[in-house]
Amino acid sequence: xxxxxxxxxxxxxxxxxxxxxxxxxxxxxxxxxxxxxxxxxxxxxxxxxxxxxxxxxxxxxxxxxxxxxxxxxxxxxxxxxxxxxxxxxxxxxxxxxxxxxxxxxxxxxxxxxxx
Amino acid sequence: xxxxxxxxxxxxxxxxxxxxxxxxxxxxxxxxxxxxxxxxxxxxxxxxxxxxxxxxxxxxxxxxxxxxxxxxxxxxxxxxxxxxxxxxxxxxxxxxxxxxxxxxxxxxxx
Numbered sequence: 001x002x003x004x005x006x007x008x009x010x011x012x013x014x015x016x017x018x019x020x021x022x023x024x025x026x027x028x029x030x031x032x033x034x035x036x037x038x039x040x041x042x043x044x045x046x047x048x049x050x051x052x053x054x055x056x057x058x059x060x061x062x063x064x065x066x067x068x069x070x071x072x073x074x075x076x077x078x079x080x081x082x083x084x085x086x087x088x089x090x091x092x093x094x095x096x097x098x099x100x101x102x103x104x105x106x107x108x109x110x111x112x113x114x115x
Numbered sequence: 116x117x118x119x120x121x122x123x124x125x126x127x128x129x130x131x132x133x134x135x136x137x138x139x140x141x142x143x144x145x146x147x148x149x150x151x152x153x154x155x156x157x158x159x160x161x162x163x164x165x166x167x168x169x170x171x172x173x174x175x176x177x178x179x180x181x182x183x184x185x186x187x188x189x190x191x192x193x194x195x196x197x198x199x200x201x202x203x204x205x206x207x208x209x210x211x212x213x214x215x216x217x218x219x220x221x222x223x224x225x
Contacts, residue, residue, distance in 0.1 A: 031211065041200070043159065043215040055211050090158055103149055104213060106158035 003027050006091045006107035013081055014115055021076045021110045023091030030095065031055070032074035033104065034066060037088040049074050081114045088112070116141055119216035121203050127222045132193045136219045138186045138203030147206040148179055150188050152199045153218065159202055162188075193223045 004025045013019050025032060033056075034046040048056040049068040063079045074091060088111050092104040121138045128134050140148075148165035163170065165177040165186055176189040186203055203216040 033212075040217065042217050043202070045212045045214075048211050050211070058212075103151075103161040103164065104159075106160070108158050 002108075004091055004093055004105050004107040006089075006110050008110060009108065010111050010113075012113045012115065015081055015083060017081050018077070018079045019081060019112075020078070021089055021091075021112075023074050023076070023107055025072055025091075025093040025105070025107075027093055027095070027105060029093035029105070030071060031093060032068065032071070033092040033094075034074065034076050035090040035092060035106075037090060037109070039087070043090070047074075047076075078112075081112075083114050086112055086114045117217070118142060118214050119203055119205055121201075121216040121219045123217060123219060125220040125222050127224060128193055130193055130195060130223055130225055132223075133189065133191045134193055134221060135190075136188045136201055136203075136221075138188075138216055140184050140186070140203075140205045140214075142205070142207050142214075143184065144208045145184070145205040146208040148177075148186050149204040149206075149213070150175075150177060150186075151202040151204055151215070153202055154199045159215075162201070190221075193221075195223050195225065197221060198223045 006023045031050045033048045037043045046060045047066045052068045065077045068074045088109045090109045091107040094104045150162040151159040152162045153159040165179045169178045174191045178187045200218040200220045202218045
């Protein structure tokens with residue numbers, strides 16, 4: 001059973017399109033995240049949600065809109081895709097963000113290529 | 116200056132070698148520390164947390180020096196399967212985000 005699953009695994013799309021990436025976790029965790037890993041392999045947080053409530057929004061363009069229908073799901077919708085959006089997007093979850101030792105469990109990533 | 120700095124490598128070592136990676140962090144309010152491992156085209160996976168007193172997990176030893184804001188990872192008796200990128204990660208107090216270094220690439224050869 002996959003703990004954190006993202007779909008799709010690969011996404012190739014044209015500039016200007018709108019696309020969504022879905023994420024689900026079956027770990028019973030309270031907090032979910034979206035991270036972006038660019039071509040230089042640098043991982044940077046975009047958003048975090050705790051129990052469906054937005055906690056972190058790291059100066060991400062408005063074209064990116066996360067949605068959390070329940071605490072087990074966190075989807076990412078991207079409007080008007082640009083070439084610079086090409087990256088690997090990782091979903092992650094953690095049990096309790098306030099726990100000092102809490103690490104994250106990552107999904108396998110969505111490789112987005114904008115052409 | 117990056118919040119978490121690592122030597123990108125690559126470190127090319129023979130099987131059986133001992134290799135050490137270092138990492139420095141800039142925010143003195145950093146509270147929790149981790150090493151993650153990321154294989155090529157895969158997701159990062161937690162390797163180990165790093166505790167103030169230092170800790171060991173099999174062939175892996177992690178050390179933390181809060182005064183110097185420095186973290187290290189030592190791998191003994193390297194295996195081919197240890198080839199990966201090792202990410203130094205910190206969490207700042209009262210925040211909910213992990214801050215990743217850019218990673219150190221390790222290649223173990225036969």
